[in-house]
Amino acid sequence: MPRQARRAGRISPFHVMELLARARELEAQGRDIVHLEIGEPDFPTPAPIVAAGRAALAGGNVRYTTAAGLMPLREALAAYYHERYGVAVSPGRIFLTPGASGACLLALGLALDVGDEVLVSDPGYPCNRHFVQMVGGRPRPLAVEEDSDFHLDAAQVEAAWSPTTRGVWITSPSNPTGSVIPAGRLAALWEIVEARGGFLLADEIYHGLEYGCRCTSALEISDRVLVVNSFSKYFGMTGWRLGWLIVPPGWEAAAERLAQNLFIAAPTHSQRAALAAFTPETRAELERRRQIFAARGRYLYQALTGLGLRIASSPQGAFYLYADCSAFTDDSETFASALLEKAGVAVTPGCDFGRHRAGRYLRFAYTVDESRLAEGVRRLAAFLEDVSK
Amino acid sequence: MPRQARRAGRISPFHVMELLARARELEAQGRDIVHLEIGEPDFPTPAPIVAAGRAALAGGNVRYTTAAGLMPLREALAAYYHERYGVAVSPGRIFLTPGASGACLLALGLALDVGDEVLVSDPGYPCNRHFVQMVGGRPRPLAVEEDSDFHLDAAQVEAAWSPTTRGVWITSPSNPTGSVIPAGRLAALWEIVEARGGFLLADEIYHGLEYGCRCTSALEISDRVLVVNSFSKYFGMTGWRLGWLIVPPGWEAAAERLAQNLFIAAPTHSQRAALAAFTPETRAELERRRQIFAARGRYLYQALTGLGLRIASSPQGAFYLYADCSAFTDDSETFASALLEKAGVAVTPGCDFGRHRAGRYLRFAYTVDESRLAEGVRRLAAFLEDVSK
Numbered sequence: 001m002p003r004q005a006r007r008a009g010r011i012s013p014f015h016v017m018e019l020l021a022r023a024r025e026l027e028a029q030g031r032d033i034v035h036l037e038i039g040e041p042d043f044p045t046p047a048p049i050v051a052a053g054r055a056a057l058a059g060g061n062v063r064y065t066t067a068a069g070l071m072p073l074r075e076a077l078a079a080y081y082h083e084r085y086g087v088a089v090s091p092g093r094i095f096l097t098p099g100a101s102g103a104c105l106l107a108l109g110l111a112l113d114v115g116d117e118v119l120v121s122d123p124g125y126p127c128n129r130h131f132v133q134m135v136g137g138r139p140r141p142l143a144v145e146e147d148s149d150f151h152l153d154a155a156q157v158e159a160a161w162s163p164t165t166r167g168v169w170i171t172s173p174s175n176p177t178g179s180v181i182p183a184g185r186l187a188a189l190w191e192i193v194e195a196r197g198g199f200l201l202a203d204e205i206y207h208g209l210e211y212g213c214r215c216t217s218a219l220e221i222s223d224r225v226l227v228v229n230s231f232s233k234y235f236g237m238t239g240w241r242l243g244w245l246i247v248p249p250g251w252e253a254a255a256e257r258l259a260q261n262l263f264i265a266a267p268t269h270s271q272r273a274a275l276a277a278f279t280p281e282t283r284a285e286l287e288r289r290r291q292i293f294a295a296r297g298r299y300l301y302q303a304l305t306g307l308g309l310r311i312a313s314s315p316q317g318a319f320y321l322y323a324d325c326s327a328f329t330d331d332s333e334t335f336a337s338a339l340l341e342k343a344g345v346a347v348t349p350g351c352d353f354g355r356h357r358a359g360r361y362l363r364f365a366y367t368v369d370e371s372r373l374a375e376g377v378r379r380l381a382a383f384l385e386d387v388s389k
Numbered sequence: 390m391p392r393q394a395r396r397a398g399r400i401s402p403f404h405v406m407e408l409l410a411r412a413r414e415l416e417a418q419g420r421d422i423v424h425l426e427i428g429e430p431d432f433p434t435p436a437p438i439v440a441a442g443r444a445a446l447a448g449g450n451v452r453y454t455t456a457a458g459l460m461p462l463r464e465a466l467a468a469y470y471h472e473r474y475g476v477a478v479s480p481g482r483i484f485l486t487p488g489a490s491g492a493c494l495l496a497l498g499l500a501l502d503v504g505d506e507v508l509v510s511d512p513g514y515p516c517n518r519h520f521v522q523m524v525g526g527r528p529r530p531l532a533v534e535e536d537s538d539f540h541l542d543a544a545q546v547e548a549a550w551s552p553t554t555r556g557v558w559i560t561s562p563s564n565p566t567g568s569v570i571p572a573g574r575l576a577a578l579w580e581i582v583e584a585r586g587g588f589l590l591a592d593e594i595y596h597g598l599e600y601g602c603r604c605t606s607a608l609e610i611s612d613r614v615l616v617v618n619s620f621s622k623y624f625g626m627t628g629w630r631l632g633w634l635i636v637p638p639g640w641e642a643a644a645e646r647l648a649q650n651l652f653i654a655a656p657t658h659s660q661r662a663a664l665a666a667f668t669p670e671t672r673a674e675l676e677r678r679r680q681i682f683a684a685r686g687r688y689l690y691q692a693l694t695g696l697g698l699r700i701a702s703s704p705q706g707a708f709y710l711y712a713d714c715s716a717f718t719d720d721s722e723t724f725a726s727a728l729l730e731k732a733g734v735a736v737t738p739g740c741d742f743g744r745h746r747a748g749r750y751l752r753f754a755y756t757v758d759e760s761r762l763a764e765g766v767r768r769l770a771a772f773l774e775d776v777s778k
């Protein structure tokens with residue numbers, strides 16, 4: 001038997017996957033489970049996008065697009081950046097990719113050599129570390145705290161920068177915390193990175209899902225950054241697997257060559273469907289959903305803090321709350337298991353997002369409707385009462 | 390401006406892309422171009438698959454599947470391997486991926502460490518070299534000749550194996566040559582690789598498109614190999630971006646973890662559509678198309694050899710002929726440019742597939758109908774007559 005790469009052994013499983021498998025088992029036994037662990041919107045894809053997808057399939061001529069994707073969609077995205085962020089992005093810098101996953105790989109393939117170090121936050125989205133390892137780089141997690149809203153800051157990055165550091169990867173709104181990096185801190189971060197000739201990779205896949213604050217795109221700070229985004233979350237197109245990468249001016253030719261080699265192209269039918277993502281009808285629907293997410297977030301924040309969980313700030317973005325449950329446990333993984341088994345509520349333990357104080361935290365996703373949220377809260381309250389006895 | 394990775398500079402552009410861009414320019418000027426450079430079937434996706442795709446979109450509930458993909462599709466593929474190759478593959482070893490591209494990345498991520506060497510053929514599919522570099526490995530091209538039907542053989546691999554060699558990557562039917570590796574040579578190759586504890590990665594994406602010979606799956610030789618395949622070519626689903634990887638027994642858990650991190654999942658609507666790929670109706674249509682490709686291949690082979698181009702063997706698989714044009718030129722790239730400009734025929738120069746005697750060869754793809762093939766041949770004949778004057 002051939003032996004596996006060391007890389008394969010270094011990838012830890014998502015604990016939430018085991019939890020989800022167990023939840024499915026319990027459901028198969030007839031138990032009702034409230035799912036607060038799912039990182040996927042519960043809404044179907046907006047009707048105009050689905051209709052465009054069906055129309056694209058009608059002729060059956062679903063052939064490869066060019067590696068960068070359909071030009072009308074790249075132009076629509078350029079217009080969207082102008083309207084939403086007030087920035088001019090040439091469509092030639094926008095590359096459609098198989099999900100944001102493809103955009104992350106493309107970005108690292110362009111920016112990272114073997115052995116180079118990338119600074120990431122702990123807690124943070126675990127795939128980011130594995131993407132870095134995939135291309136032979138070394139992710140270096142830096143602990144982030146509640147008092148910095150769980151985002152890397154300039155001083156921290158400056159202090160951590162080493163001779164092998166090549167860049168910084170930020171995600172805002174953050175997974176698992178939902179927190180949004182303020183424009184001023186983003187600018188300060190870029191100043192440090194740029195002074196060292198490094199790259200800034202900004203994962204903006206939750207942009208649009210923002211509540212009472214405004215998400216700043218890294219492109220508002222500089223056009224010499226790498227920005228990853230996707231149609232999955234805000235636009236409700238998860239299973240369609242369509243994302244994009246925006247590269248600095250001058251990187252277009254290299255990005256095109258690498259995209260040709262890495263993917264050939266993003267799914268054609270998904271690209272054609274996404275052309276309907278910017279119509280007034282779709283936009284109105286997305287705004288309606290954003291308000292629903294906002295209301296859920298407010299409700300859940302109040303309910304959880306009312307039960308004695310500590311949350312650094314009220315909901316800012318994405319559909320996550322990262323709750324400090326140290327009043328009840330210092331082992332959130334075991335706690336999450338017990339919460340599932342005894343109370344039928346599934347949440348994600350902090351250990352899925354890093355090591356720093358992971359045992360204190362649970363991630364709650366508000367990707368179910370308010371009545372299910374309320375049921376989850378009711379069960380959690382009873383469970384905490386039991387635990388506290 | 391951040392600097393690019395060295396990797397980005399090492400990826401040479403596909404020369405055929407420049408050629409294609411020039412062809413489009415000429416077409417925009419009103420010129421008629423015969424396209425014999427396109428590596429994509431000219432048939433639309435079979436109607437039952439399209440219908441299944443449209444039905445899958447109907448409800449708009451296009452959510453993520455599990456990382457490995459829909460179990461009914463993995464089961465259908467397992468049944469297909471049993472029927473077609475007589476091998477038992479557990480569905481748990483089959484991973485649906487975003488195109489064969491995703492399968493290649495997943496395979497290398499599982500099998501290859503930074504600095505490891507992979508033996509590949511020259512000529513060969515150029516993306517393979519770049520996939521290896523993407524994960525920090527080193528592709529080592531070995532020259533293959535007409536007398537071995539352009540495939541690596543056991544003695545050559547044995548002689549080339551070095552302390553850093555980790556595996557061998559073969560493609561059969563081959564791109565650019567269309568040649569099929571015989572079962573005995575495949576078995577001999579595996580014996581050498583296995584004795585050294587290496588991996589065999591078998592790219593079988595053109596399986597099914599085989600003419601007068603039978604493609605042997607590496608799984609018929611051993612279940613301890615990595616097999617990449619796709620719905621793109623034989624099943625006519627290029628733009629849907631759906632492939633699969635089959636891993637050795639015992640690698641399932643690592644493959645699932647890496648797939649979760651690398652892709653989340655393959656496109657859901659494409660997976661649902663592909664469930665219709667195995668119906669009798671679809672199979673009959675695919676067989677009809679295979680016969681059309683076979684007839685085109687026979688015609689083109691006879692026509693080109695009749696014009697004085699040398700082709701190692703009659704068409705075996707895929708939809709390519711790799712023609713030695715050294716009777717006319719030792720610079721096939723310049724020759725291809727002139728053929729396009731003067732005669733309006735687009736073909737791919739050998740330099741897109743490696744360095745070994747690349748200047749002698751042109752790849753002809755028979756992805757247009759016979760009347761266009763005949764028109765291309767007529768123009769080529771006139772062009773060769775001019776060249777020979």
